[in-house]
Amino acid sequence: MEKFDAIVIGSGQGGNPLARKMAENGWKTALIEQRQMGGTCINDGCTPTKTMIASARVAYLVAHSEDWGINNQGYTIDMAAVMGRKEEVVLQFRNNTTRALQKAGVSIIYGSAAFSGIKTINVALHDGDIMELTAPNIFINTGAAPFIPDIPGLRDVPYLTSTTLLDMHAAPPELIIMGGSYIALEMAQLYRRLGSNVTIIERSPRLMSKEDPDVAAVLKNMMEAEDIQVITSADIEKVMIVDGHLHVEVKTGSTSLTITGSHILVATGRQPQTATLQAEKTNVTLDAKGYIQVDEQLETSCPGIYALGDVKPGPAFTHISYNDHLLIYKNLFEKAELTVRTRQLPYCMFTDPQLGRIGLSESQARLEGYPIKVARIGMDRVARAIETGETQGFMKAIVHEHTGQILGVSIIGTAGGEIMSILQMAMLGGITATQIRDMIFAHPLYAESLNNLFMSLEK
Known part of the structure; x- marks a missing residue:
């Protein structure tokens, strides 16, 4: 049985940087991956889909070019080229991840991991052999897979x-x-x-x-x-x-x-990839849906074993998984005592236009009894949107009636995620709706209409 200081199961967006940083800090670290380096985000999720969405947006703009006064003589979609571009970007990201881990000295092991006892792991290697590992610190980052409902046929x-x-x-x-x-x-x-x-x-x-x-x-x-x-x-x-x-x-x-x-x-929907882990052999508790149960510092019911990313309950977003690794790393190496309880949970859906969201929705705020005011402006009243010819959607912010603090944001519009991120920083920094209303933004950015968004509270 080979002994390590740390073992990471799963090469996701939490596991990879955590493995690299632990190795750089002198821990003998193993990373077990059963498929391809980079996890869902790089191979099946964020990277390939957003690359293809970019191609699809170009197709849409070409098809509707006359709306901008450009006469187009017709176009074709070369799916082989679209897919080739996607695969090139995925391979670039995957290779960059692998090189960074190797440079840090991480032992990369390709195979399927299952617990065989308390903090001991058997890995069924791709060549058919079995490798046995143990470590006092183990981090589960196996992610989630598509859920297939039980529908006849x-x-x-x-x-x-x-x-x-x-x-x-x-x-x-x-x-x-x-x-x-x-x-x-x-x-x-x-x-x-x-x-x-x-x-x-x-x-x-x-x-x-x-x-x-x-x-x-x-x-x-x-x-x-x-x-x-x-x-x-x-x-x-x-x-x-x-x-x-x-x-x-x-x-x-x-x-x-x-x-x-x-x-x-x-x-x-998706379901956690825990079915083959045999987590019960190391006293790690799962819930009824198979998610790994963790405390506010992401430690499981077995001390020294942690879970990151989609394999645990909570928002299933890549940036949450990445933040999970920061929390664990800082707590282990910097004694930071961070918890998940107070962290922000932003997200963006990459439809065109985008939906950027953070904090309380209007429905949640009213249900929880907050005294609120709702700032709202249609994108058809945003100068930049009118100029670019993309006026679908709106900006909406939920504001505490007495303090002026921003409690939540929904932005549907071009660059919706970027606009949301500005207000996310305002929420973190305690900047009020009134301060943003009177702030100077460069003209004519989308962000400039945050002035008008919060002016709407005066009506």
Whole structure:
């Protein structure tokens, strides 16, 4: 059995920098990865999708160039080139990650890890051998995988996930998407712009059911404006293949529908990758859904074993996983005593335009009894948006009525995530709505309309 100071299971956006920093601080560190270096973000998530979304946006702009006074003589989409560009960027990021870990002296082990006892691990190597490891400090960063619901017939058809869809070198002619949240909406718009006919089927009464109703309404309008069919309050009762085509039987209220298509994408959530870890052998507790239970400092029920990223409960975002590693690293090496309790939780959905979100939604703030005022301005009143011809969406901020502190932000619009980030820093720094209202911003940035956003509180 080989002994290490630290073992990281999973090469995600938390595990990689943590492994590197521990090795640079003199800890003998092993990193176990069963697939490809970089985890979901680099290989199946953020990097490939945002690279392809950039190509799809160019296609959209070319198709609508006459709106800007540019007469276009026609265009074609070269999916091989789109995919080639995506794969080149993924490989670049993956190789950069590998080189940084190797330079730091991390022992990279490719195989599947399972606990064999208290802080002991067996790794089934790709060459068929078994390697045994142990360490006083172990960090689980195995992430999550697409959740496949138990719908009659679904497992009998060649369904797609957010992973396998990105491996297709042709846009599906008719793409049916199960789900109406982040992944579903990004993929719907992306593949519609690359030539697919797209239908979204969502079980809840509205898309993005955790967002405010006005946010959900704009997102639905965005989808439908690009000829994406949206069906909400819909229960999928059966999936089958008839004469070579997918048939999805849907019930909405008292109405039954049959949706046909060439491909179906399952985007109904994700589940933690803990099934093969045998966590019980090292006294690590899982919840009913398989997520690893952690305390406020991300330590599990077995002292010295921590969980980072999507394998634990909470927001499943890459930047949260990265922040997890910072928290653990600073607590271990700098005695910082950080916790997850007070950290900010921003996120951005990369539809076009974007949705940037942080803090309390309007619905949450009212439910929790905060005395609030709501600042709101349509993007059609933002000078920069009017000039660029992209006026979909709005800016909204939730402001404490008595202190002027910003409690939450929703920005749907071009550069929505960037605008949200400005207000995120204001929230962290305690800058009030009044201060931002009177602040000087360069003209004519999108950010300049934060003046007008907070002026709306005076009306």
